[in-house]
Amino acid sequence: MAKIRPLNYFLPSQTAGYFFQLAGIVANTVHGGIYESGFIYEYVTRMRVMLHDGSIKVIDDEKDLRFWRTSFGLLGLIIGLEFELVQRPKLQVYTVPERELANWSEAEFWRYINVDAAANVPPSTPGLAAPTGFQAAASGEFFLNFGLDDLLGSSMLCVATRTGENATLPGIPTDAPADVVAQYEKLMQHMVVVKDDGLEPYGTAARKMGAPPLQFSVEAGNSSFSIALGPGGLPVPLNVLLEDAGTFLEGDSIPLDLLSRGLSAASLQQAPGLMEYLRKRVNDGFWLTESPAALISAWFLTPDKAFQAMDFLRSQQHASLKRQKQGENHFIWNQPAEFRFLTVGDKAELQVVSPGLHFNSEFLSFPDVSGDSQSWKRAFKKVQKILGG
Ligand SMILES: Cc1cc2nc3c(=O)[nH]c(=O)nc-3n(C[C@H](O)[C@H](O)[C@H](O)COP(=O)(O)OP(=O)(O)OC[C@H]3O[C@@H](n4cnc5c(N)ncnc54)[C@H](O)[C@@H]3O)c2cc1C
Numbered sequence: 001m002a003k004i005r006p007l008n009y010f011l012p013s014q015t016a017g018y019f020f021q022l023a024g025i026v027a028n029t030v031h032g033g034i035y036e037s038g039f040i041y042e043y044v045t046r047m048r049v050m051l052h053d054g055s056i057k058v059i060d061d062e063k064d065l066r067f068w069r070t071s072f073g074l075l076g077l078i079i080g081l082e083f084e085l086v087q088r089p090k091l092q093v094y095t096v097p098e099r100e101l102a103n104w105s106e107a108e109f110w111r112y113i114n115v116d117a118a119a120n121v122p123p124s125t126p127g128l129a130a131p132t133g134f135q136a137a138a139s140g141e142f143f144l145n146f147g148l149d150d151l152l153g154s155s156m157l158c159v160a161t162r163t164g165e166n167a168t169l170p171g172i173p174t175d176a177p178a179d180v181v182a183q184y185e186k187l188m189q190h191m192v193v194v195k196d197d198g199l200e201p202y203g204t205a206a207r208k209m210g211a212p213p214l215q216f217s218v219e220a221g222n223s224s225f226s227i228a229l230g231p232g233g234l235p236v237p238l239n240v241l242l243e244d245a246g247t248f249l250e251g252d253s254i255p256l257d258l259l260s261r262g263l264s265a266a267s268l269q270q271a272p273g274l275m276e277y278l279r280k281r282v283n284d285g286f287w288l289t290e291s292p293a294a295l296i297s298a299w300f301l302t303p304d305k306a307f308q309a310m311d312f313l314r315s316q317q318h319a320s321l322k323r324q325k326q327g328e329n330h331f332i333w334n335q336p337a338e339f340r341f342l343t344v345g346d347k348a349e350l351q352v353v354s355p356g357l358h359f360n361s362e363f364l365s366f367p368d369v370s371g372d373s374q375s376w377k378r379a380f381k382k383v384q385k386i387l388g389g
Contacts, residue, residue, distance in 0.1 A: 002184035005176050005284050009085040013037040013342070016141060016159075017288030018187075019211035023078035027071050029298075029352050031360070032285075033340025034139040034161075035120035041069035042347040048080030069348035090167035090174040093279045093287065095272040096140075098157040104314070106307040107131060109156075113142065117158040121341055125357060127304025136166040139285070143271065145264045145336040146314045154314070157268045159275050161285050173283050183281040187289065202289065211291035259369060260334035261321070267336050294335070296364045297380050299387040300352065303341065306359040312386055313337050313363055320379065330371025331379050338362040361387070 001018075004010065013032040015025060024030075026041045046060040047068055056079070059068055068075060096117045101108040110130030113119045118136040121128070139161045146154045167174050177183060188203030192212040197205075205212040275287040301309055317333040339361045346355045363383050370376040 001282070001284055001286075002181050004085060005180055005184075005282060008087050008089050008091075008176065010088050010091075010285065011040065011083055012043045012086050013040050014285060015040075016286065017211060017291065018286055019206045019289070019291070021207075022081050026069060026081060027073055027078060029070060031340070031342045032139060033141045033342060033360070035137070035341050035357075036343050038342055038344040039070075039348070039351070042345050043084045044069060044081055045084055046082035047078050049075070050077040050079055052076060066347065066349050070350045070352075072350070088163045090164055091283060091285060092162045092167040092169050092172045092174055093275060093283060093285055094160055094162075094169060094172050095275055096158040096160055098155050098268050100153045100155040104154055104311075109307050109310065112156040112158075113140070116156075117142070117160055119341065121303060121357070125303050127302065136162060138163045138166070140340060142339050143268050143336040144310060144339070145268050146317050155268065157271055159271055159287055173279065176283055177281065180282050180284075187281065192290065212289075214290040214292050260332040263334045263366060263369065264336045292366050293368060294364050295367050295370070295376060295380065296362055297383060298360055298362045299383075300344075300358045300360050301387065303357060303359045306339070306361070309359070309361045309387060310337055310339070313361070313383070316379065316382065331365075331375035332370070333363075333379070334366055334369055335364045338364060 013034045015030060015032055020030070026044055026047075029039060030041075031037070031039050044065065046058060047065065048056060048058050049068065050056050059065055068078065071078075096112075099112060099116060101112065107130065110128075113130075114121060114133035114135075115131050116133075117140050118134045119140050120135045120137055121130075122135070123130075123132045137160045141159045143157045143159075144154060145156075162169065189201050191199045192202050192205050192215050194200050194205045194209070194212055200208075200212075202212060271287075274289075278284070278287050278289065299309065313333075314337075320332045339359060341357065341359055343357050344351070344353055344355050363380070365376060365379075367373070367376060
């Protein structure tokens with residue numbers, strides 16, 4: 001990004017955070033919720049690979065690339081990549097404000113997506129009986145926080161981008177900051193706490209083990225907790241706090257359910273600050289640099305099934321709270337639902353979905369406050385049975 005962002009070049013699709021290795025997101029099913037783009041591997045034009053016998057080859061024939069994209073490491077090691085890039089002279093990153101839905105219904109759900117978030121989901125999409133909007137957004141990552149039970153409302157928030165002639169929102173930057181290269185360097189060098197390894201530069205930690213834990217710190221002269229991704233604060237990895245909270249609360253059902261729902265609400269509240277942090281420094285469409293340890297299962301559905309999928313998760317989340325109260329098990333869904341849209345092409349032999357527009361629902365939870373590992377596995381398996389069936 002430090003090379004291409006100053007020239008306004010971008011990958012046609014990109015993840016929410018920086019913390020993956022490029023080979024890992026090309027050998028797998030990874031995307032960035034850009035309405036008109038597909039999986040990141042679709043934009044690979046050449047690869048340098050190492051075969052089982054140690055020989056190194058450059059793969060540039062489309063027939064061979066189809067096998068290496070989404071190859072899950074089965075064919076050999078990808079050790080170099082060439083991508084198609086797109087130029088985006090104007091890019092706006094922003095959050096569509098969190099809003100409580102007037103009621104839990106398919107129309108209200110789509111009103112937030114299409115009207116509030118100006119999603120680029122064509123009104124002609126099969127099976128979509130939904131309020132229509134301006135379709136001005138280039139991407140949208142949606143978060144949906146279900147209330148504690150059927151009586152409390154659900155709220156939604158979206159981290160979105162706009163590009164080109166649609167990048168007209170007042171007061172939101174469109175360009176790379178003048179010092180963007182220096183800012184990338186600072187991001188790579190800022191210190192984070194990694195469990196068992198202590199303080200390390202962010203770049204080293206991310207290369208070694210992926211997303212460093214989300215860091216909180218108490219800043220000098222400021223008694224409240226704040227996210228301190230720059231110098232000045234003493235970072236404390238959120239994973240450690242969550243693990244401690246999980247251990248402390250184990251067996252105590254009342255605080256655990258409150259904590260779980262609190263974490264869901266906090267994820268929505270934190271998103272604007274995280275987005276703003278990177279927008280100010282690099283304005284490149286990424287908005288996450290760190291993450292607590294997270295369990296994620298992602299399912300690709302046609303958009304007409306979007307509400308049904310979220311309604312199913314809502315019922316599962318409410319049921320997990322009820323069961324906890326009855327002392328039946330220790331798993332409570334503790335994160336909002338997350339979802340995005342993408343338009344998949346036809347570029348890989350092992351592609352998991354057919355070409356076209358897809359709704360990608362992501363069901364997630366933090367494991368450290370999710371009870372024992374069997375209870376969260378049972379809950380995720382239920383989702384798999386319904387959405388993957
Ligand atoms: C906090 C968080 C946020 C996420 N956000 C997104 C998102 O925005 N969009 C999205 O689609 N997904 C997202 N994911 C999922 C993520 O994209 C996948 O887990 C991805 O595979 C991670 O890549 P990695 O670099 O960690 O690779 P790994 O998990 O290490 O590997 C992934 C696959 O690639 C293979 N592989 C790895 N390296 C090579 C290599 N050199 N050569 C050949 N094969 C290789 C592995 O064998 C494996 O099959 C997120 C995950 C987390 C934890």
